[in-house]
Amino acid sequence: MSISITMIIFSVLFLVFIIRLIKTATFTLEYSLMWLAIGTIMLVFSIFPQIPEYFANLFGFETMSNFLLVMAVLFSLLQLIIFTKYTTKQTDDIKSLIQEVSILKEKVKKEE
Structure with a gap:
């Protein structure tokens, strides 16, 4: 079976x-x-391998596989940045919620 x-x-x-x-x-x-x-x-690149070949030549890569590897690494780095951003936001939100719950618990204790 062909690649x-x-x-x-x-x-x-x-x-x-x-x-x-x-x-x-x-x-x-x-x-x-x-x-x-x-x-x-991935499907388009599989059906039309000329597309990644064109971009590999355009950006000066010697082989298409090197181009695809660099693109995969760059995509992975981008994903890490995006997930770090979401994780940081969620951590801040959780911290804020914990503070609000603590304040509400303290108010409830004072009223009892």
Whole structure:
């Protein structure tokens, strides 16, 4: 079996997996759209390998695999930044909620 067919099958299976996760409400809408876009890009690149080849040549990469690896690393770094941002916001929200609950508990104790 050729590598293109293997990649097409893998991309379709990836999309099916993401769609199943969406149906079971495992992902929020914003994350599911991102993963659907990634799966679609994988499928398009599998069907038309000329596209990543063109970009690899455009940006001066010697091989398409080097280009795809760099893109994967950059995407992973972007994901880390986004998740760090959400984690920081959630940590701040949790801290604020704990403070509010503590204040409310203290008020309830004083009223009793």
